[in-house]
Amino acid sequence: MNTLSKNARVAGFFYLLVILIAPLRLVFIPSKLFVNGDTAATIAGIAAHEQLFRFGIAGDLVTGAVSLVLTFTLYRLFRDVNKHTALLMLMLGFMDTPLYFFNTLNDMATLILVQGPDFLAGFSKVQRDGLATMFLRVHGMMTYASEIFWGLWLFPLAALVYRSGFLPRFLAVWLAINGVAYLALSYAGLLRPEWNDLVAGIAFPLQLGEVAFALWILVLGAKQRPAAALRTPLAA
Template sequence: MYESRNNLKWAGWLYLALAIIAPFSLSYVPSVIDGANGAFVDRLSAHEPLLRLSLASEILYQVIEVYIVIALFNYFRGVNVNLARQMLVLGLLPLPIIFLNELNLIGALSFVNADVTHGGMTLELRESMSALFYTLHGKGLILASIFWGLWLIPLGRLVLISNTIPKFFGISVMIGAAGYILRAVAILALPSLASPQMIENLSYVGSLMMIGEVPIIAGLLFAAYRKQPKLT
């Protein structure tokens, strides 16, 4: 017997909120920093308020994902409890990664003002340290994205066997899962094994496949608001 469809409603609307919030810190802010001119610490200094909003955004969307995963677990444990548990564990694992990873962004920002705690450091050293921490922050997000992909695999399988959400959405979300994993492997594991062009191509293909996650929002809301047959 399924849990109340309120779980699907919560999951669907929270997923929509996540889809609106996450691109701010994952795409918009990095594009602003990369597109700015001048020394790296100057770029961070000029956009410090934006970076701190990005930090808050990353924490917020990860907390939202926790509630999404819990709501989906409550709904799908009546379909297959083992798959639901896999989804729950894999969906919660990115939380500590993201929270610890924020220390890298805080570290990058700590080298922005020379007169705060690093007054004796040269500009070149501050530049190197801020760039290092900022790069580590970006890699940390890629590392977390492995689990953003992995938890979608049991979710997709649950959708396929649920008989309440159209199977298209299960297939689509599993394509998105493969995209996350492909992009992460290309960026983290292949730099010493493949050419930069191949890595860029694989990362681009993975990014396109990740779009497959988006339709599940419509699938969840569709199933939540339509009349569903009772299972016995």
């Protein structure tokens, strides 16, 4: 196995790890614990399954940490294609980590309010439940804001894949479309919430671009670039 292919497989491993862990808090836990339009049922669900909610917090922290490693491994893979574009990808991809870490604070605050410890005795249960619901909604809004960077970093990544010569160009096109899908989800969530379900339904198949890319580089690696391409100064 050549070094290029080895680096691609390492990046693919971390990418797939992010893809597998991130949905724990984004999709699985809301589907199990949250009841749309019913604050009391949602709070009761978190209280009854506190450990599962804690797993969601841990999952977001792990996702943020692994994302940081992922962006570095992808930078190492593509820096010889174009260093400036690779650095742009690295900077935009880096934003994933602080946003994930910051957003866990909302879930931590929610958990404390749901537990109702003695130092919150000055707040009634109705007040605590209201505050917990507010933090959950802030978490959701922060997720929509994060999707801006989830989308933006895919554009320089797509450009690098397209120019690389060691990966198929259809992956680059799919990644770029995936980026547009994230930006559309962010727009709907922040500005037009009534469009959320419609945009999510359209965006889902488009978001499989990341899955296809991660599986490709993990399983197939990267083909060695021709000697002529290696002699061409691409890192302008």
